[in-house]
Amino acid sequence: MLVNAALRVMGRDGYTSLTIRSLAEELGVSHSALYTYVTAIDEIEDKAKRRLTDQLPRPQSASPAKLREELLAFLHAARVLILLHPGVLLSRVGSASSEIFRDISEQWFSALTPHAPDLKTVKLALTALMGTVLLIVEGERLLEAGTGEKGSRRSDKKRSDGAVTAKAVEPYLNDLIDLVLPGLAAGNKRGEADRRRSRK
Structure with a gap:
């Protein structure tokens, strides 16, 4: 309560x-x-x-294809959480909230390290992915601020409710995962097709 x-x-x-x-x-x-x-x-x-951050998926799988799906789910959940509750993940360093998120990140670092050259690469990759999520959220906020309120040009379909825009951001996140964590592309059909094309 x-x-x-x-x-x-x-x-x-x-x-x-x-x-x-x-x-x-x-x-x-x-x-x-x-x-x-x-x-x-x-x-x-x-x-x-803590209740809000519990909504962020943790890694469960070892296989690259499943781990990739889980990583995408984590990024989407983080995007929605930052959009709806920015103070949870965007809190000062050393706060309880930042410590919780650091613990979650550590779990992702451990899960992703076997699919990358080293831990440093994984940390840079996850930072790049989260940075992209933050940019997407900021873009959504600016769009909402510019088209919301009086004389709204925004339709219900374009609202930033997480479900509508997840499909729109999926290609960007997929491309970035291919770039920064190519080891996760093993079960990805598009990643496989790109690799075949590059061999020819």
């Missing part, structure tokens, strides 16, 4: 808006009564952010 209320406050008013007072208002109780259950707002904020 506290975590859900915290997510509502942070989603509506931003991450810096979460205080004992704002959480109490959301719950319809006095802030002094809330102190009975909450000693530090940071604990609630960390739990809320």
Whole structure:
């Protein structure tokens, strides 16, 4: 209940808006009564952010084809999470949120290393992929800001809800994976076709 209320406050008013007072208002109780259950707002904020980051897929497979699918699912989930809750992944270094994301990244580094020349390559590759996701999100935000609100030119089909734009960004992410992690192209039909063409 506290975590859900915290997510509502942070989603509506931003991450810096979460205080004992704002959480109490959301719950319809006095802030002094809330102190009975909450000693530090940071604990609630960390739990809320952890709940959101739990939506990010972790690597499960060892096969290149399956791992590639999982990596794409992770990138799409990260894009939607950053779009809807930017304060979760884009938080200051050293914060609980950044530590959670660092742990998730470490799991991806371990899973991807067998399919790359070395760990440094994997770290650079994942950084490039996440950087691309951030650019895509920023583009979506600018598009939404420029076409939303009064006199909206935006249709419901173009809304940034994650499901609609996933297909649009898939080719960019696939091409980048082929470029930075060619070891994952083994089960990818397009990757195989590209390699055959380059051999001729």
